[in-house]
Amino acid sequence: MIKKGPRILIIPDSFKGSISSTEFCEIANKSVLDMNSNSTVDCIPMADGGEGSIDVFRFIPGYDFKSVIIKNPVGKGVSSEYCIQKETNTAIIEMAKASGLQMIPQKLRDPMKTTSYGTGQLILDAVKKDIKKIILFIGGSATNDIGIGMLEALGYKYYNSNNERVSGLVENIENIIRIDNPKIIEKIKEVSFVVACDVTNILLGPSGATYSYGKQKGANADQLDILERRLKYFSEVAKKHSGVDCTKSEGAGAAGGVGFSAMNFLDAKFQSGFKLIQKLIGLKNKIKQNNYDLIITGEGSIDKQTSNGKLIMHLGKIGKKHSIPVIAFGGTVKEKLQDLNLPGITRLKQISPDGCDPSIAIQNTPIYLDKALRDEVQRYLD
Numbered sequence: 001m002i003k004k005g006p007r008i009l010i011i012p013d014s015f016k017g018s019i020s021s022t023e024f025c026e027i028a029n030k031s032v033l034d035m036n037s038n039s040t041v042d043c044i045p046m047a048d049g050g051e052g053s054i055d056v057f058r059f060i061p062g063y064d065f066k067s068v069i070i071k072n073p074v075g076k077g078v079s080s081e082y083c084i085q086k087e088t089n090t091a092i093i094e095m096a097k098a099s100g101l102q103m104i105p106q107k108l109r110d111p112m113k114t115t116s117y118g119t120g121q122l123i124l125d126a127v128k129k130d131i132k133k134i135i136l137f138i139g140g141s142a143t144n145d146i147g148i149g150m151l152e153a154l155g156y157k158y159y160n161s162n163n164e165r166v167s168g169l170v171e172n173i174e175n176i177i178r179i180d181n182p183k184i185i186e187k188i189k190e191v192s193f194v195v196a197c198d199v200t201n202i203l204l205g206p207s208g209a210t211y212s213y214g215k216q217k218g219a220n221a222d223q224l225d226i227l228e229r230r231l232k233y234f235s236e237v238a239k240k241h242s243g244v245d246c247t248k249s250e251g252a253g254a255a256g257g258v259g260f261s262a263m264n265f266l267d268a269k270f271q272s273g274f275k276l277i278q279k280l281i282g283l284k285n286k287i288k289q290n291n292y293d294l295i296i297t298g299e300g301s302i303d304k305q306t307s308n309g310k311l312i313m314h315l316g317k318i319g320k321k322h323s324i325p326v327i328a329f330g331g332t333v334k335e336k337l338q339d340l341n342l343p344g345i346t347r348l349k350q351i352s353p354d355g356c357d358p359s360i361a362i363q364n365t366p367i368y369l370d371k372a373l374r375d376e377v378q379r380y381l382d
Contacts, residue, residue: 005038006293006381011283012045013299013311014052015331016102016140018365021045021052027366028296031373036381042290044281046297048311049197049273050139051096054083060281062087068125070118073099073142074108082122090133091126095119095255096140099149101217104142109218111144111227112170116258120153127154127187136262137273138255139197144214145170146203146231147261155182156265173230179241193268196276198309201253203246203260204232209253217256231257238264274314287318294380295319296373298329302348307341320344327376329369331361349376 010032012024019027025043032039047053057063063083070080082093096102098118101109119136126134143149145168148158152168157180159165166172182188201212210219210228219227234257239245242264246252251270252260262268278284287295297315299306307313312328319326325346333350340348351372352361361368 005036005040007040007290008032008042008294008296009287009290009292010041010043010296011315012297012329013047013050015298015300015365016051018300018331018362019369020055021047022055023366024298024369027369028373031370032296032377032381035374035378039381042286042292044283046311047137047273047277048139048309048314049137049277051094051100051102053137053139053273053277054081054092054094054097056277056281057083057085057092063092066125068122070098070121071115072103072118073114073116074104075115075117078103078118080118080122082126084126084129084131088133089131090135091129091131092135093119093122093126093137095136095138095258098122099143100140101142102140109142111142111214111217111219111256112223114143114145114217115149115169116141116143116145116147116255117149117153117168119258120150123150124154127184127191131191133192133194135194135196135276136268137196138258138262139199139273141255141258142217143258144210144217144219144227144231144256146173146209146234146257147255147265148173148234150258151261151265154188155184156180157182170227170230173234176234176237179237188266191266193262193266194271194276195251195254195259195262195268196271196273197251197254197259198273198311199254200250200309202248202250203235203252203257204228207253209255209257209260212253213256235260272309274309274311278314284318287322287324292322292324294377295324295326296329296377297326298369300331301334302328302330302332302340303334304340312345313342316342316344318344319346325380329372329376331365347376
């Protein structure tokens with residue numbers, strides 16, 4: 001009689017710039033089965049509203065993927081995609097696949113120039129297909145344009161004080177004094193919009209879009225001040241246009257202000273990216289029904305931001321509720337577990353050696369991850 005092995009759930013986020021959540025699953029699955037071939041392993045490549053969010057739905061029945069040629073963050077034509085849930089006539093769009101930071105090399109990352117136009121093109125394609133609901137995952141963007149590129153792609157027009165039309169670029173923001181609705185505004189109004197991601201920042205201020213995330217998108221200190229001023233300016237023009245003020249709404253600062261414009265112009269409602277995805281795939285029921293012995297998760301960087309709604313935080317809470325140990329692996333782990341607000345996380349493990357050059361760490365992620373898994377997981381498989 002074969003001894004029944006442990007039940008393991010592998011459910012990581014991507015390691016941005018190195019391995020996808022799907023690749024993490026493949027590596028971890030092999031490592032676990034090498035250590036204990038009697039293990040039962042379930043894999044769910046996961047995301048929390050950023051890069052890789054629509055890939056989750058490749059593993060779920062009932063979703064079709066649609067390819068579209070769009071402009072990337074620096075205006076180059078590229079092929080992108082979104083998915084449609086046929087039963088509910090819902091489109092699921094990932095901003096990172098149209099206006100994402102990972103789409104452009106380091107030297108071209110400049111939020112003074114990057115645009116969310118491609119995201120608007122994906123939304124427009126879905127609207128024209130008579131989609132009734134659009135879920136827009138907005139994490140992982142390369143932009144800090146408060147969504148003016150996205151809106152322009154939808155047909156919104158901007159005018160200066162001479163009643164001349166200006167393009168929806170960051171450099172033009174302070175010339176905009178009037179906004180005209182697109183010709184398809186009534187069609188847009190028929191669509192129910194949700195914006196979802198892993199951050200809840202408001203639009204402006206020290207914890208707003210620019211000062212929280214502008215630097216990682218390529219902005220220097222002087223540019224941060226300029227970008228903040230421009231976002232504040234456009235938010236005031238937008239308020240005059242719509243009669244509502246979404247600057248302090250939860251998630252308004254996500255994706256360089258795309259959250260704000262989606263709420264202000266598209267009447268979008270904000271939701272946690274992880275909570276929405278886990279509801280769509282029935283994650284809580286899956287964990288409850290399968291009685292797992294261990295949950296393995298991970299993401300590229302684990303730090304104090306991790307407790308602000310990221311995947312690992314949510315999985316820790318689920319694990320705690322069901323008394324399942326949760327091990328989290330990070331490309332880098334910048335704090336000790338006791339210094340982070342991550343209830344339910346049993347262990348944190350940095351996979352790369354201390355002091356390792358980042359480029360080498362990224363290149364060797366599969367090797368380092370396999371070793372870390374074998375070091376940390378064996379005790380749960382015996």
